[in-house]
Amino acid sequence: MTDIDSAPESSAATEHTRRKLHRALESLREGTLLFGLDVDGTLVDHDGVMSEGVHDALITAASAHRVVIATGRSLGATLPIARMAGIERGFAVCSNGAVTVELDPEAEDGWRVLETRAFQPEEALSTLREVAPEAHYAVETVDGAFYATPGFQDASFGVEARATELDDLLTLEAVRVVVHVPDLTPQEFAQLIEQSGVHGVQYAIGWTAWLDMAAPGVSKATALESVRARLNIEQGRTVSVGDGFNDVEMLRWAGVGIAMGQAVDGVKENADLVTLDVWHDGAAEVLRSVVD
Numbered sequence: 001m002t003d004i005d006s007a008p009e010s011s012a013a014t015e016h017t018r019r020k021l022h023r024a025l026e027s028l029r030e031g032t033l034l035f036g037l038d039v040d041g042t043l044v045d046h047d048g049v050m051s052e053g054v055h056d057a058l059i060t061a062a063s064a065h066r067v068v069i070a071t072g073r074s075l076g077a078t079l080p081i082a083r084m085a086g087i088e089r090g091f092a093v094c095s096n097g098a099v100t101v102e103l104d105p106e107a108e109d110g111w112r113v114l115e116t117r118a119f120q121p122e123e124a125l126s127t128l129r130e131v132a133p134e135a136h137y138a139v140e141t142v143d144g145a146f147y148a149t150p151g152f153q154d155a156s157f158g159v160e161a162r163a164t165e166l167d168d169l170l171t172l173e174a175v176r177v178v179v180h181v182p183d184l185t186p187q188e189f190a191q192l193i194e195q196s197g198v199h200g201v202q203y204a205i206g207w208t209a210w211l212d213m214a215a216p217g218v219s220k221a222t223a224l225e226s227v228r229a230r231l232n233i234e235q236g237r238t239v240s241v242g243d244g245f246n247d248v249e250m251l252r253w254a255g256v257g258i259a260m261g262q263a264v265d266g267v268k269e270n271a272d273l274v275t276l277d278v279w280h281d282g283a284a285e286v287l288r289s290v291v292d
Contacts (some may be wrong), residue, residue, distance in 0.1 A: 017261075017276055018285055024273055025239075025256065025289040032065055033290060034233045036093070036224045036250055038242035039071040039081050040156075042260055042283050048155070050084050057284035058085045061291050068227055070220040072096045072212050072246050074176065075144045076158020079111065095140060096246050097223035098175035098214045115226060116142050119215035121177045122170040124198050129166060131196045132181055139169045140176040147172060152180065177213040184209040212246060220246065221253035239290070241275065241283050243267060258286055 037043055043058070044050045061067050062085075069085070070093040071078055078094045078101075088105045091114075100115045121139060128135065138148035138161055147169055148161035156178075181189055189209035220242075228238060240247070240254035243263040251257030251271045259268045261277030268274055276282035 014276060014280060017274075021258075021273060021275055021285060022289045025286070028237065028239070028256070028290050031237060032233060034066045034068065034224075034228055034231060034238045035061060035287070036068050036070045036220065036238065036240040036254060037283060038220075038240075038244065038247050038250075038260075039069060039073060039078070041243035041262065041278050042241055043069070043081065043085065045278050050081075051281055051284070053281040053284045055085060057281075057287040057291070058087065061287040062087050062090065064291060066090060066227075066231055066233065068093060068224060070097075070224060070240070070242075070247075070250060072176075072244075073156045074140050074146070074158040075099055075101060075113075077156050078158070080158075091227045093220055093223040093227070095176040096212055096214050097219045097221070098140075099144075100223045100226065115223070116175055117215045117218045117222075118142050118173045118175050121172070121174045121213065124213060125166070125170050125177065127196055127198045128179055128193075131192055132179065134181070134183075136178075136180040136182070137166055137169055138178040138180075139164075139172045139174045140178075141172055142175055148178075154178070154180075175214070179211040179213070181209040219249040221249035224250060224253060239286065241286050243278070 043054055058067060067087060068091045069078060069082055073094060075094045078092050082092055082103055088103060090103050092101050092103060098117045101111045101113050103111050136149055136152035138146055138152055140146050146157045146159055146161040147164040149166055150163045153161050186208055193211060236255040238255045240250045241258045242250055243260035245267060248267060248270045251259060257271045258273045258275050259271035260282045261274060275286050
């Protein structure tokens with residue numbers, strides 16, 4: 001792994017990180033690249049705000065390269081980010097790899113679904129209910145709808161969740177399942193999930209007591225690999241940027257995986273490089289390193 005300072009506070013440290021990042025990526029400046037870019041904590045801050053610097057860097061990069069938004073957000077919550085970024089053509093990976101869409105202004109609504117990966121969540125949800133009966137549960141279905149236990153709603157759903165009892169959630173075919181226990185710390189929640197012995201699904205724990213589940217073997221990385229093969233771009237010319245545990249597979253998959261400066265060590269140790277944090281436009285710095 002390349003040793004690049006993370007979360008710099010001084011201007012000297014910021015410049016040091018910037019120079020090392022540019023030198024490390026210099027060899028990629030010639031030819032088309034595929035960028036796999038996380039959203040929350042990468043393209044937007046934790047208030048959902050995209051800086052002008054990130055916006056401008058995305059526009060420039062998308063004009064010369066393949067920029068793919070890769071997020072845990074549902075389709076309905078991903079499309080506004082693409083519009084915010086000014087990206088009208090290309091691809092987006094949603095729901096942690098379970099849904100891949102092509103952005104095309106000539107398509108109905110400006111996009112079309114290319115691939116979905118669904119699974120039956122009954123066994124996993126039944127297991128979790130035994131250890132977390134008071135948790136909030138939600139299921140995203142293939143058509144982009146959300147069904148959630150009463151009172152559970154989140155902006156990442158992109159649509160209004162339909163109140164549904166847990167027994168009925170068990171019977172749905174899902175592309176994404178969300179479990180949230182507001183009263184637990186992330187550490188307590190992670191321990192709870194480990195002790196539950198849940199299996200047969202792919203899952204990632206977030207910054208809070210929040211769990212995303214997908215079909216076995218499905219991740220941002222598997223979806224990005226499908227896009228890469230479709231575009232016939234060499235593996236060595238792929239770059240991913242992210243900050244969360246659901247980005248780990250993507251960081252490992254890419255020719256160059258880059259963690260955001262504010263990412264925890266468990267994420268950074270799976271990356272090749274570390275850029276500036278989200279408040280210092282770390283994603284924009286990566287894009288400028290190979291585009292400017």
